[in-house]
Amino acid sequence: MSGASTVSASEAHKLVWEGAIPLLIHLHDSEVTTLPPPPPALVLAPRLGYLPLLISQLKPYFSSTLPPGVDTLWFEYKGLPLKWYIPTGVLFDLLCAEPERPWNLTVHFRGYPSNLLLPCEGEDSVKWSFINSLKEAAYVINGNCKNVMNMSQPDQVELWRSVLNGNLESYQRVSSKLKLVTLEDEYTENINAVPTASQENSGEGDAAAQVKSGRIPVRLYVWTLTEDFDDLESAPQIDNWDKVSYINRPVEIHKEDGKYFSLHDAIKTLLPEYFPASSFGNLGDASTNLSVADEGENTCDPDSSSLPLENAEIKLVRIQGIEPCLEIPFSWVVNNLMNPEYFLHICICLKVSEANAVQ
């Protein structure tokens, strides 16, 4: 048994829900109208939360010095405007290769970069984005989002409040009603009976349809290095979102009896271009099966067909701030490390050759 199994499910959930990033937040120079400038604010931001939700904590620090105008809150790290709908912990894991404690961020209350960032009108926008992601996750898992759409108003309120306040008990109470089952832990007995939409809809004994499968909502944030660094602190900073490949694609599981599916396997199915040795033949996405492709007319770049496939080297995998052993069961990772909207967020750094780098 791997080390992961010594932490019980509820312990792991508690640790994840209690996870927080200490932030040292500086008001941008252009918005300081008083001397001396206000000192930075030190706040503890929940990993599972979102930066705009910190406004109530931050406003008191800076309100007396802000220029006149309407507040439009946004954050940046070393010049990079931060996408507010990415959970705080994920932003930290992605952008701070060498974790910085406290994490120094710059806050703005004016001059929202609306050509770059989606508008954010406070808590409502964040809540909407959260619910939308939850619906998408439900669709991935169940093939429909009825359970989320049909949530009672009080349940919806309690679900959001539990995320806002980091209240795991309350969250588990409401979320269990959604019956979003991802995977059975592979090290428990009887891994075969996973209720999935494909099994329910497959109808009368149709052999081809009774594939034991599941789809797991995953969001991958990939950045690349072309050389080794002694420590990640000296690695080039992500200064542009174009340097991150955001892959919002479910992992498809096809369980064969006795076969073990690790975190490493899951990553390889999501990045088959970099791990060509593994081809998980499956019914659709992330497949290297080109037999159906119509190579007739398309305006595709002709060079892309002759791309050298290479085995990239995984330099770093971070989930909820930890660097898990890649051989642990993917089911454990999903069940214990996913975010409250049922997505598993994985930050990955790959070492590749110059030609295959992301931007």
Add this chain to the structure above:
Amino acid sequence: MNQKESERNLIPWDGALSSSDFFCAASAFSEKWKRFNPSVPPWLWVPSPKHHLLSSHKEEGYLSLEGMCFIKSSEDQKSCRSQTWKEESSISQEEEAVDNAALVQSCFDEVNHYDFHIVYSPSYRVPVLYFRSYHSDGQPLPFDEIEKDLPNHSAKIHLESKWTFITQEEHPYLNRPWYKLHPCGTSEWMKLLFHGDASLNKNGFVIEHYLVSWFSVIGQVFGLKIPLAMLETVSC
């Protein structure tokens, strides 16, 4: 018949597509569009930029139709607005003619430019329409102005729908805010369009006609019509 095809023939079709099917469907759609809609800009396949090297096969990308201009005539205020779509280049020709004639009042209230992208969603397993709109000077249109460009029935559905059918989201590839038509119900109504007929799965019929059918519904949100001749290729 390979394994994939034989499996597809057995499973009742769920209205959705795999990502490799999407590439085929996109090729078929853009080819038909060019054939039946020669006066309009073509749909171009854009291999996913920056993701280029991370895609599972080279067919990862999206369809792009840019530079469509939506013109409202200044005369029709109360009655049904005349809505015309033209491509950018034809507009500039007309504007030149106007200038040359030295008219004080321009013929058009305003020209709004639209870019449309059809992007595959691996979560919903269907195509999704993304769009953005901007004035001739490049300034993005605020949403209430976009709503005015939509035919009356679209705007009404949007206001009444609790599903918030047009939403603003980040473009999956371009790291910029775009608008999208929410994909939640797509597989349901696509199933209906093909009468849930599993036999249509044979020989890739569904894939070839998927986007034509899909666009015949989606395009109506913007009053973009598919020529009848193009639709007729789908009827069976």
